[in-house]
Amino acid sequence: MGDFRREGGDGGGNGGGYRLDPVSGRCSASRVNPRATPSLRISRLVVQNFRTFHGPTEIPLASAGGVADEVAVFHGGNGSGKSNALAALELFFRLAGLWMRQRANARGDYFTLDWERLTDDAGVIASPRDWPPSTREFMHIRVHFALGGTAMVSIAHAGNEVLIGMDGVWGQSVDGNQFYAGELQPQEQERLGTIRAKVETPLGPGSRPLFRLDARRREHRTGQTKPRSDAPASPLSAELATRLLDLATSLEPLDTERWRAFTQLISRFKTLAGREVNVLRLPDGSADLRFEIRGKQILRVSELSSGEQQVVALCAAVLTSRAAIVAIEEPEISLDPSYQELLGDMLREQVRSGLVDQIILESHVPIFDGPEVVRFSRSPEGVTSVVRQPSDLVGADLRERARARGAEDQCLSPPPGLTRFTSGTRRSKRGKGRSRGRSAVCSGEDSPFSRATCP
Ligand SMILES: Nc1ncnc2c1ncn2[C@@H]1O[C@H](COP(=O)(O)OP(=O)(O)O)[C@@H](O)[C@H]1O
Numbered sequence: 001m002g003d004f005r006r007e008g009g010d011g012g013g014n015g016g017g018y019r020l021d022p023v024s025g026r027c028s029a030s031r032v033n034p035r036a037t038p039s040l041r042i043s044r045l046v047v048q049n050f051r052t053f054h055g056p057t058e059i060p061l062a063s064a065g066g067v068a069d070e071v072a073v074f075h076g077g078n079g080s081g082k083s084n085a086l087a088a089l090e091l092f093f094r095l096a097g098l099w100m101r102q103r104a105n106a107r108g109d110y111f112t113l114d115w116e117r118l119t120d121d122a123g124v125i126a127s128p129r130d131w132p133p134s135t136r137e138f139m140h141i142r143v144h145f146a147l148g149g150t151a152m153v154s155i156a157h158a159g160n161e162v163l164i165g166m167d168g169v170w171g172q173s174v175d176g177n178q179f180y181a182g183e184l185q186p187q188e189q190e191r192l193g194t195i196r197a198k199v200e201t202p203l204g205p206g207s208r209p210l211f212r213l214d215a216r217r218r219e220h221r222t223g224q225t226k227p228r229s230d231a232p233a234s235p236l237s238a239e240l241a242t243r244l245l246d247l248a249t250s251l252e253p254l255d256t257e258r259w260r261a262f263t264q265l266i267s268r269f270k271t272l273a274g275r276e277v278n279v280l281r282l283p284d285g286s287a288d289l290r291f292e293i294r295g296k297q298i299l300r301v302s303e304l305s306s307g308e309q310q311v312v313a314l315c316a317a318v319l320t321s322r323a324a325i326v327a328i329e330e331p332e333i334s335l336d337p338s339y340q341e342l343l344g345d346m347l348r349e350q351v352r353s354g355l356v357d358q359i360i361l362e363s364h365v366p367i368f369d370g371p372e373v374v375r376f377s378r379s380p381e382g383v384t385s386v387v388r389q390p391s392d393l394v395g396a397d398l399r400e401r402a403r404a405r406g407a408e409d410q411c412l413s414p415p416p417g418l419t420r421f422t423s424g425t426r427r428s429k430r431g432k433g434r435s436r437g438r439s440a441v442c443s444g445e446d447s448p449f450s451r452a453t454c455p
């Protein structure tokens with residue numbers, strides 16, 4: 001346990017994609033150059049005494065066979081703890097970075113900070129209210145990395161101060177008795193530096209471990225003449241727009257290539273296709289995008305449909321975040337099923353092309369499911385529990401899609417599990433076009449009604 005240096009484990013895909021070199025964060029002009037192995041992918045997260053997580057709660061991000069998810073999906077009702085799990089992961093990386101920075105010039109496995117400094121100077125979002133009611137026990141957040149090794153940050157509420165410890169760097173437990181006092185040896189310095197680089201800048205200089213896009217939306221009130229001044233103009237945040245401006249105006253050809261990858265991605269969404277995209281600096285120094293149909297119309301990003309704005313924001317986030325792990329809350333916001341499906345495919349491609357190591361989605365719709373989903377629920381006492389289950393995509397969603405394509409109800413009420421379409425239940429829709437008929441009925445007498453056989 002606790003060895004960050006082990007190599008091996010599950011590799012990343014080597015599929016096609018953009019000409020990006022995620023190690024440098026640059027694009028290759030000549031060929032796709034994905035990393036063979038992701039640098040930072042998580043196979044398990046264990047959270048204890050954080051918000052709705054009470055006892056140690058395991059959040060598995062790997063299949064039973066131990067292969068970590070490329071795209072992990074958190075499902076569950078409102079308030080079940082999905083965002084809290086992402087907040088715990090964010091807190092882990094912030095505290096781990098803080099611990100390592102402190103460790104470099106202060107001895108000991110724990111250090112204390114007052115609360116104000118924890119939230120202000122250190123930029124760590126944590127407060128005494130993050131403990132579940134009625135406990136002040138250690139909060140623990142443990143991360144198991146797919147490449148091997150685990151690390152755990154522990155944080156204790158000590159009156160006006162907070163005590164922060166980390167386990168997994170030297171191999172001892174924070175609950176154990178080994179304390180490292182005195183000067184660090186040169187090898188220890190080097191080891192700490194290596195681990196720090198892996199955790200803080202896993203994709204090379206300028207990168208970060210985690211980028212999290214929350215589910216914030218604009219607020220409109222009846223009778224309000226002007227939007228509230230603190231309401232964002234669009235889901236494309238000022239920071240994301242500025243990062244796009246930096247790419248588009250960079251004199252570095254590889255940045256330009258990344259900008260092009262962004263424009264190509266959004267043009268795959270049919271209502272955005274055929275529009276020329278530019279990013280411009282506004283007089284106040286902020287950036288905005290404009291979408292042009294030459295000689296006919298120019299729209300600002302805030303004038304696009306809400307679904308189109310979401311697509312723009314999500315593509316910009318994934319392409320500019322330079323983060324190993326990208327977490328997106330409710331990617332389905334404002335998107336119709338076809339856009340949801342396209343977005344899901346596009347996100348998977350980004351992992352397979354090596355641009356990001358792992359994507360974590362918090363979603364309420366089955367279109368984003370992988371073969372398995374991580375299902376959150378909350379007890380009447382307010383405690384989150386988590387199980388990993390096969391996706392139910394083979395159930396309701398496929399039935400819905402088949403129905404939309406003209407299949408009859410009698411063909412769509414299977415016993416649980418697979419449904420087989422026999423020749424007696426097949427149906428051909430005359431005059432509706434070949435592809436439609438084919439989609440409604442799976443090919444082959446005994447074809448299982450499965451994702452693989454129903455396009
Ligand atoms: N400090 C806190 N910040 C946010 N939510 C908290 C906090 N402490 C407890 N909670 C609880 O967490 C719940 C929200 O969980 P969340 O993870 O956001 O749900 P969801 O599954 O919808 O993403 C709230 O019902 C709230 O009771």
Ligand SMILES: [Mg+2]
Binds near residue numbers: 082083084329362
């Ligand atoms: Mg949430």
